[in-house]
Amino acid sequence: MLEAEFDQFASEYHRQHANSIRLSGETPDFFAKYKIDDVAAVLASAGVKPRRILDFGGGVGNSLSYLRAAFPESEIVLLDPSSQSLDIAEKRFPGQAHFQHFDGRTIPYDNGQFDLVFVACVFHHIPGGLHAGLLREISRVLTRGGHFFLFEHNPWNPLTLHAVRNCPFDENAVLIKAKNIRAEIADAGLSRSRIVYRIFFPRLLARLRSLERHLAKIPIGAQYYVHAVKSSI
Template structure:
């Protein structure tokens, strides 16, 4: 089984960390006492939270032991824990900030999840969530198209492989229907990452959403064939620049809300 590869994931650390910085910049709290980072991965977003609020108690949780071990190695001063964010998190106590950067798309039941995470907030606290909008990312759609290739299809049937995301209005409505939610901010940003050829985009996906596809395939030969076919699809939807780079457009949704009395 192919587990998360923290080193490959962090090959694009700058690109993956930028959205967390943008999300943090919209949180108006000056002195939060406790912060929870849900789906912290290798800890890059958690470290940004620590840099912004160095005096806060910060807990990062993730369901990948490999990623948690990497986070503990990189940032030993932060409290990282192996936990499933879809389970009951009330044992962790209350927080002034509940933060989740690019994690909820790998979970189902977003309305209930957001309500559960929001319930962890102290009065006056802030929830901040970011997730990719897969429908607007050509590289993600190219990956989905391979599900229907005859030789792969039997191995993918019945498996939850795709990102879960809704339209921005869905997330606004979930929060706006909570009686104490106020100051809701919602926006999208399309990042244009400069990748080293089509192989750069392949590596980006190998470290995240392609992992589940590769795990479903029966052999290394199948996996290499799948990656080669994905490269062909990338060449049909992206253009190589004169310097050998590919401009990789990646659209993300951001949602921030405060909890009033």
């Protein structure tokens, strides 16, 4: 997670992202919002109101306004290795979070500090050899009973592959199969987990999206998330 690599694309992130996903007919805001909507719905059904939230690899803050709207009383930390991305995020959303730089290996917080850790399409940028350590760090800073949501691109979806191949900041990306990252999450101590596949239809077929809740176990959605809960014991 080289800071220079992320800094290189910080100012152009939104434009390049929008261009890469144009075949979906949607905007980057659509993809940011649906993730937070999903997280909020799951937590609401469990009666959970997170006190502190970590937006891990939050970049230029694309998820931040939706996190703030969904969890208005929560303290939010946006964590990223790119100083330039953090500067952009803070200018976009002053006062809405604490903008924290980190070294890409050690989360600079004590054990059990966060009730929710949210990760949006970050791990495909991280070399595989660093996954285990970072997932252990995420597990470490979660409270007992805390929730972890990791969203990723699905390598089985052809439109996703097209978007990644045509996105400059995904040049070095390595897409991750859901079952593989779920196994890594379990190895980090978060064994209570499930996989949910998302976004099966482009905007042209948006009227069919009400059917997606019945397709969540079919591994052809454009993205997926792994939801894990840290043991309370």
